[in-house]
Amino acid sequence: MGRKLIKNAKLVNEGRIYESDLLIADDTILKIAPDISDASAVVYDVAGSYVLPGIIDDQVHFREPGLTHKGTIATESRAALAGGITTFMEQPNTNPQTTTRAKLEEKFAMAAESAFANYSFLFGGTNDNLEELKKLDKNACSGVKLFLGSSTGNMLVDDEVVIEQIFRNTEMVISAHCEDETTIKQNLARYKEEYGDAIPIKYHPLIRSAEACYLSSSKAIALAKKTGARLHVFHLSTAKETNLFRNDIPLHEKKITAEVCIHHLWFSDTDYDEKGTLIKWNPAVKTANDREKLWEALLDDRLDIIATDHAPHLLEEKDNVYTKAPSGGPLVQHALPAMLEKYHQGMISLEQLGQKMCHNPAILFQIEKRGYLREGYFADLVVVDLNSPWDVSKDNIAYHCGWSPFEGTTFSSSITHTFINGHLGYENGNFSGQRKAKRLTFDRN
Structure with missing residues (x-):
């Protein structure tokens, strides 16, 4: 070149x-x-x-294989370049799911042919693939992903014995989606009884509530402390959860880390009236106070990474009643411009953006020769x-x-x-x- x-x-x-x-x-x-x-x-x-160094996004859903009507590795990694993102880590809830070493390597083969940005993938833990996970080389991919709350792709891991065994049997970073499923189901049943399927979208953060998030993330953190596992909590969305994390030691010494996503730093529940299901995510966008406390925790280093959770759906899919509208939205092209807007507003420095979007992902996932x-x-x-x-x-x-x-x-x-x-x-x-x-x-x- x-x-x-x-x-x-x-x-x-x-x-x-x-x-x-x-x-x-x-x-x-x-x-x-x-x-x-x-x-x-x-x-x-x-x-x-x-x-700046190229942005490293540790959480994207590029929908390939099996969901390519929503997006592909090619289309979404190309959009990522327009947003300054040069490296992505894609999630396992595709079809088929990335829950065997063979399926993981198939994804790498797809990316080798079609990706416009540097790539790795997370291996999905399930209730029944512990033996396969044990055979995974620690340098094979970004890490392990556990859905401790249900989301797109139905990869819920809810067997507590299995979860503990996963925590005890990998040296890799375990990235977790933390929402308590029982709490969510109880909340959903209550609102469905009143509204049927046409639940007003403003109740999404009450269904996938702050309590559901805290219950799950605090339990995962307690298990990580018990087992010594390396835990990374994805997409924090509540004020209460921020107090679960430390800022008194450098990132490379932390065993328990967390990230916050663009949408939880930008939107609040006051935006549901205008945006509707377009800002329906799991975990939900919550209150302005939650957003304020997420910013505080990001800036004082309790939260380590800014990511996107890029998860595209077609507009006709999103334009549905509450129970049928999928959660997730596209973000890779606009993540850095959105954070630069917060720089202009005096909320974050350019140096801090470089730390949270470039350096820290490289440190946390031990990526060779990138992020600086x-x-x-x-x-x-x-x-x-x-x-x-x-x-x-x-x-x-x-x-x-x-x-x-x-x-x-x-x-x-x-x-x-x-x-x-x-x-x-x-x-x-x-x-x-x-x-x-x-x-x-x-x-x-």
């Missing part, structure tokens, strides 16, 4: 912002220094724009113009499903370039069409 020279950049990296040039040789960052000259390099003068702007690392980077407003509309949405919960939103910042393994995969609304993605490798000695 030759050499590329990024000139006049403001690098956002490892807690600093500094002016520098950056030289790429093939797929690697060769040199970071002021005033680099290289007659053989293609020059990109970014004129004072900001350059460092010489010798893979050249995954995103160039951001902080003063280039644009409106989200159907004309510029890249998702296969063709819609976004952010439609009608004006973002102040634009992603101008996304480089993946040294290749310019996206530039000002245009995609290269070439696939230069790589399978993630890990350093888990």
